[in-house]
Amino acid sequence: MTTTTAPSPVLEATGVTMRFGGLTAVHSVDLTVNSGEIVGLIGPNGAGKTTFFNCLTGLYVPTEGKVAYKGKILPPKPHLVTSAGIARTFQNIRLFANMTVLENVLVGRHTRTKEGLWSALLRGPGFRKAEATSRERAMELLEFIGLDHKADHLSRNLPYGEQRKLEIARAMASEPGLLLLDEPTAGMNPQETRATEELVFAIRDRGIAVLVIEHDMRFIFNLSDRVACLVQGEKLVEGTSEVVQGDERVIAAYLGTPFEGAPGQEELAEVEAAEAAGAAGAAATAEPEPEDAVPAVTDAENATDPAEATATEEAGTTTEAEEAPEAAATEEAAEAEETEEAAEAEGTSDAPEAADAPEDSEAPEAPAASDATSSTSKEGNAQ
Ligand SMILES: Nc1ncnc2c1ncn2[C@@H]1O[C@H](COP(=O)(O)OP(=O)(O)OP(=O)(O)O)[C@@H](O)[C@H]1O
Numbered sequence: 578m579t580t581t582t583a584p585s586p587v588l589e590a591t592g593v594t595m596r597f598g599g600l601t602a603v604h605s606v607d608l609t610v611n612s613g614e615i616v617g618l619i620g621p622n623g624a625g626k627t628t629f630f631n632c633l634t635g636l637y638v639p640t641e642g643k644v645a646y647k648g649k650i651l652p653p654k655p656h657l658v659t660s661a662g663i664a665r666t667f668q669n670i671r672l673f674a675n676m677t678v679l680e681n682v683l684v685g686r687h688t689r690t691k692e693g694l695w696s697a698l699l700r701g702p703g704f705r706k707a708e709a710t711s712r713e714r715a716m717e718l719l720e721f722i723g724l725d726h727k728a729d730h731l732s733r734n735l736p737y738g739e740q741r742k743l744e745i746a747r748a749m750a751s752e753p754g755l756l757l758l759d760e761p762t763a764g765m766n767p768q769e770t771r772a773t774e775e776l777v778f779a780i781r782d783r784g785i786a787v788l789v790i791e792h793d794m795r796f797i798f799n800l801s802d803r804v805a806c807l808v809q810g811e812k813l814v815e816g817t818s819e820v821v822q823g824d825e826r827v828i829a830a831y832l833g834t835p836f837e838g839a840p841g842q843e844e845l846a847e848v849e850a851a852e853a854a855g856a857a858g859a860a861a862t863a864e865p866e867p868e869d870a871v872p873a874v875t876d877a878e879n880a881t882d883p884a885e886a887t888a889t890e891e892a893g894t895t896t897e898a899e900e901a902p903e904a905a906a907t908e909e910a911a912e913a914e915e916t917e918e919a920a921e922a923e924g925t926s927d928a929p930e931a932a933d934a935p936e937d938s939e940a941p942e943a944p945a946a947s948d949a950t951s952s953t954s955k956e957g958n959a960q
Pocket residue numbers: 597600602620621622623624625626627628629668900956957958959
């Protein structure tokens with residue numbers, strides 16, 4: 578199935594800790610990815626997943642710990658990490674908006690081209706040959722991700738899902754041995770998500786190990802040979818999909834489903850019972866004649882308790898809504914649609930995607946260097 582033979586460690590992160598002032602975003606995390614493996618990294622918002630990626634790729638210099646690629650300790654410099662063989666995509670898409678699809682992939686090849694400035698300026702035979710090889714390779718990658726027919730399109734004109742795929746092609750252009758994907762299906766519809774799953778399998782089958790962050794649990798558990806769950810910067814559990822998805826601590830911490838014995842269960846039941854009684858009382862006292870109008874208003878107001886609480890939660894914290902677990906978000910939206918009047922539900926169900934699209938489609942005006950984006954500290958959340 579895979580092109581590799583005996584599995585050997587590709588990535589070994591040991592005791593990786595990242596502190597920002599008083600906040601420990603990542604705390605002593607060990608993680609190994611072997612050749613031929615797809616490893617999933619999950620955890621609630623703010624768990625430290627992206628920060629961990631930033632530590633692996635040299636965007637952040639870890640406060641403690643070390644990162645080795647194929648047995649060699651990596652210097653925490655993005656371009657050195659890329660040329661060593663680790664490539665990544667970003668949680669917030671970072672394409673060159675005004676470049677074509679093909680040019681974006683060519684940018685990703687810069688670490689693999691040997692031709693220097695003079696060669697480029699003089700456009701000698703060496704340069705032309707290297708350029709032709711690069712274009713050929715880039716086109717082959719575009720074919721691989723199914724975007725070869727759009728090679729000449731400006732990347733900013735691509736639909737969101739295709740921009741995410743293009744990021745993957747650009748990362749692959751650096752010929753990595755390990756690919757890090759930060760939420761590759763965020764904002765995708767179910768069909769695109771399924772196609773991305775197939776794409777990741779195909780990448781692994783090309784001999785590239787994959788470490789992938791995702792909030793879509795079905796995606797991650799289908800895909801991964803192993804899954805690690807980060808909570809508040811610490812690795813809570815690591816194991817096969819079966820083990821991790823059945824772990825009560827993961828369910829409680831990540832999915833927010835209370836496990837047996839969790840505090841507050843009785844109180845929650847009482848509140849629900851009181852709400853149900855209140856709703857029944859309101860329905861009984863409501864005027865019967867205007868069939869839909871009156872109950873509709875009453876319902877809508879009552880519905881604000883359970884459903885709108887979710888809506889305001891999402892809408893209030895734009896960033897969280899934007900990066901909220903998709904499964905949860907769509908579930909909530911669906912629920913809202915069922916329980917509320919359409920007008921109200923519309924706003925809720927559209928919120929996460931609407932929040933995603935404009936922000937993420939804002940491509941960086943960054944300089945011509947993909948992962949080697951120079952500004953380390955400036956990244957802020959360097960996602
Ligand atoms: N550059 C920074 N300076 C200060 N704090 C930071 C920085 N980058 C991340 N953090 C903090 O570190 C914590 C972990 O953030 P991180 O983005 O890694 O989470 P995450 O697991 O990727 O979350 P999400 O699923 O929402 O993407 C958060 O509390 C975040 O605010």
